[in-house]
Amino acid sequence: MTKRARANQDPASEDVVRHAGRVVGAWRRFRRNRLAVFGLCYAVFILLVAIFAPYIAPYPYDKIDPAIALEGPSLQHPMGLDQIGRDMLSRILFGARPMLLVGVLTGLIGLLIGIPLGIIAGFAGGAFDWVVCRLVDLFSALPWYLVALFLIMVLKPSIQNLVLALSITGWVGPCRLVRGMTFSIREQDYMEAARALGIPSRRLISAHILPQVIPLLLWGFAAGIPGAVFAEAGMSFLGMGVRPPSPSWGQMLGQAGNYWTFWPHVFVFPSAAIVVSVLAFQGLADGLREAMDVNVNV
Numbered sequence: 472m473t474k475r476a477r478a479n480q481d482p483a484s485e486d487v488v489r490h491a492g493r494v495v496g497a498w499r500r501f502r503r504n505r506l507a508v509f510g511l512c513y514a515v516f517i518l519l520v521a522i523f524a525p526y527i528a529p530y531p532y533d534k535i536d537p538a539i540a541l542e543g544p545s546l547q548h549p550m551g552l553d554q555i556g557r558d559m560l561s562r563i564l565f566g567a568r569p570m571l572l573v574g575v576l577t578g579l580i581g582l583l584i585g586i587p588l589g590i591i592a593g594f595a596g597g598a599f600d601w602v603v604c605r606l607v608d609l610f611s612a613l614p615w616y617l618v619a620l621f622l623i624m625v626l627k628p629s630i631q632n633l634v635l636a637l638s639i640t641g642w643v644g645p646c647r648l649v650r651g652m653t654f655s656i657r658e659q660d661y662m663e664a665a666r667a668l669g670i671p672s673r674r675l676i677s678a679h680i681l682p683q684v685i686p687l688l689l690w691g692f693a694a695g696i697p698g699a700v701f702a703e704a705g706m707s708f709l710g711m712g713v714r715p716p717s718p719s720w721g722q723m724l725g726q727a728g729n730y731w732t733f734w735p736h737v738f739v740f741p742s743a744a745i746v747v748s749v750l751a752f753q754g755l756a757d758g759l760r761e762a763m764d765v766n767v768n769v
Contacts, residue, residue, distance in 0.1 A: 504757065513751035532562045544736055563723070565718045573712075590676060594680070724738065
């Protein structure tokens with residue numbers, strides 16, 4: 472391409488090419504991470520499982536057959552049956568629903584609370600920033616697991632209250648990330664020049680801060696899902712999460728406590744589902760972080 476042709480090129484097309492280059496580079500960095508690719512495939516797979524569980528489960532999750540309770544894996548029941556004769560495969564398929572529901576809802580609510588607080592605190596500063604920082608310090612000092620457990624005991628064990636309890640402390644991480652990055656961007660020379668030109672604050676936030684914050688929040692959202700998976704499993708294990716007869720992987724582990732020594736299938740399959748989910752989502756989060764790091768060579 473000649474210099475004249477480059478000079479006559481539409482600036483909008485240059486922006487499109489530049490943006491496409493960033494996207495292609497990010498995808499190249501992401502797909503080099505095999506664990507990240509596995510995490511993405513697993514996330515799509517488990518989402519489809521949760522949506523179509525009523526159609527792909529071989530049996531209803533609450534159907535019992537005490538006569539063959541604790542039967543091991545077979546052709547009719549590939550993962551065996553639990554202590555009252557319910558099909559383990561069907562319950563694990565349905566158990567993906569609360570896992571995803573808690574993980575996704577907790578992350579979204581945390582973003583909806585943390586993003587506005589972090590941006591306003593980092594951009595405006597002053598007394599509001601001081602109050603937000605003290606709230607972040609307070610919730611960071613408290614063990615989130617004990618806070619969630621206390622709130623569920625005060626209310627009542629249910630998946631709705633579990634999401635509420637985890638969301639109360641789930642906003643702290645996104646708020647801290649957004650506040651720190653907003654404060655750093657606010658101090659840049661081009662932001663000082665924009666403010667001197669009289670550009671409104673809302674336009675500065677939408678045009679300069681949000682585009683730089685969103686990739687970091689995407690990683691934070693994916694990184695928060697493994698913790699939510701563990702939280703849902705742990706609370707259900709203690710009887711403070713999903714209530715019977717609705718299935719949950721943590722609840723299935725709790726019910727397997729008296730049987731796993733002689734019938735290990737009631738323990739192995741739910742624990743494997745939890746471990747694989749945590750590893751997959753953590754790998755996806757690490758892959759997103761690496762893909763959005765522009766300092767890594769494509």
